Amino acid sequence: MRRMGILEQYHSFLPVTPNTPRLSLHEGNTPLVHLERLSETWGVELYAKMEGFNPTGSFKDRGMVMAVAKAVEAGSRTVICASTGNTSASAAAYAARLGIRAVVVVPDGRIALGKLSQAVVYGAEVLAIEGNFDQALTIVRRIAAESSEVTLVNSVNPYRIEGQKTAAFEVCEQLGGPPDVLAIPVGNAGNITAYWKGFREYFDSGRIGALPQMHGFQAEGAAAIVRGEPIAEPETVATAIRIGNPASWKTAVEAAKESGGAIDAVSDEEILEAYRDLTRMEGLFVEPASAASLAGVKKARQQGRIAAGTKVVAVLTGNGLKDPSTAMEAVPVKPVRLPNDWEAVEEAIRKPRGASHASV
């Protein structure tokens, strides 16, 4: 019943020492939800790993709790990153929990500050430099390299992958073994790397007797790995995976290859269709980027690359409430206007379902 954080739950698989702070916002232990109606429709045994149930609403919390705890263990009093999205939100929350500082460095005038609101709510300090994103990243790397009291928590921090791999452990426990296929969105490619590491460690320790195929899915407008070259100006509705040159490119390709899986691309249209299928057929609301894994499962089934009856876990990386504007564009509110008369309302209800969202 009691939810523990991942550092306590999986300490034997993590670089946790007696000096590591027992940091937790009750990350991990996210639900694995059976998608009954989509399973039937697509002809697979489909489950969703709901990572949006983590404390700040995304899978990033698993890696961040490890990275921030190790930072403090090493004597750091400030964590720093050059992210405007889920990474900065997560870093700020764990820093707040331990009473240390979180600093976010961003390019001045090039990003919507609203994207930073979650990090700022948790108390992060925002420094806007006269430069672009790459220059912001260069600066935070240099500062962290030169100061023992400032730790970089961008994806180059190796503890991030360690924490994130715990999601693979949970999937195996929740399912009573590994799935046949793990379907996952690919942005910076750290998460597919982390799941594969987790599955292999559970396999090597004898906890599971087989390994899943890893199927990663990039958005078409940001499909650097699929195309085989970096993309200078990536574009996709799935902002959380809008990355043109993934940091963990090599290890992601290895995960797909070693597992007999693949990395493929899905279009924005396919992503939004899966996004709507999920909310309207299963009652689950996720970040658009999360739906890339589901769109990929659907496509791979249609192409025969995933066989009928396959046991598939799709990783849904973030909470839908993170991106209300995309939700409203994908499914605009179109009320049916009626007089103040119960009979008019009753008649409207008697009409066959679907009339009010025929245009969706």
Next chain:
Amino acid sequence: MRRMGILEQYHSFLPVTPNTPRLSLHEGNTPLVHLERLSETWGVELYAKMEGFNPTGSFKDRGMVMAVAKAVEAGSRTVICASTGNTSASAAAYAARLGIRAVVVVPDGRIALGKLSQAVVYGAEVLAIEGNFDQALTIVRRIAAESSEVTLVNSVNPYRIEGQKTAAFEVCEQLGGPPDVLAIPVGNAGNITAYWKGFREYFDSGRIGALPQMHGFQAEGAAAIVRGEPIAEPETVATAIRIGNPASWKTAVEAAKESGGAIDAVSDEEILEAYRDLTRMEGLFVEPASAASLAGVKKARQQGRIAAGTKVVAVLTGNGLKDPSTAMEAVPVKPVRLPNDWEAVEEAIRKPRGASHASV
């Protein structure tokens, strides 16, 4: 490890029959987080029951899963409500999960449609009538009364309280017994009613040996119970408890009286201060209304109505991501502008913490 829904977990305490659908979006089993720094600051042993971790981001899911399951068991194929907030979002999600219809009736032109976006994403149909909110409620009540296929899931639905009481069961299990004090926001007053029912049932069954004091907190601008009369135009930043004539008024007063607790009011300023304390000192982000319980604990401690060392559970009813606009008003993003120069950034970081949010 496996998270079950509340119908399965607590079926012996709920009106679950062999014919009740096994409906679940993995609601319940929400974290109980120890607030270490606020405990120390306020001189209590303080825990937060994080109800924003429920599937649609609020405690409403506990009652709604029960209400929707019983509706379908009784032959209904449509659920209807006259809410624009958390209730409609939750109703829409569970209706989607079972493949039935959710209809939301609202006053035309009087509410921001953005508030309905979550319900619409889950596939709810919106009917806007030429009338006010009370007239919308009158219409949905009449329609549900006249049709066996349409079920009202507004708070008058008695199954809502049944489902919601399961949060009290969880608190007792997570804490290894009841707290001394349960602090809770009071809007429509159904939740304080439900918790008290839950605690009493666990007491009567012998699962706990004592009962907590129930401390409910209304927002000052909507404190009908505290003032002793309905408020025609309630106003508060805590929109989820902006209710001028609570449906469960009587049972809320009974809960406070029978338990030796009280219902008190907190100002918007106190609510926002607690909201910021929680994010910045504990790394937890909730709906503004949720912070009313914490603001209440702080006030009651200062007034000596909660003694030092008391074991307090504060119910935090909803996810902060539900209300990003209040977050941004409460904690505006104010970046510090700097040249593209790592030394300038390093110098800014060396400055004592707090400079960048001195005005908050």
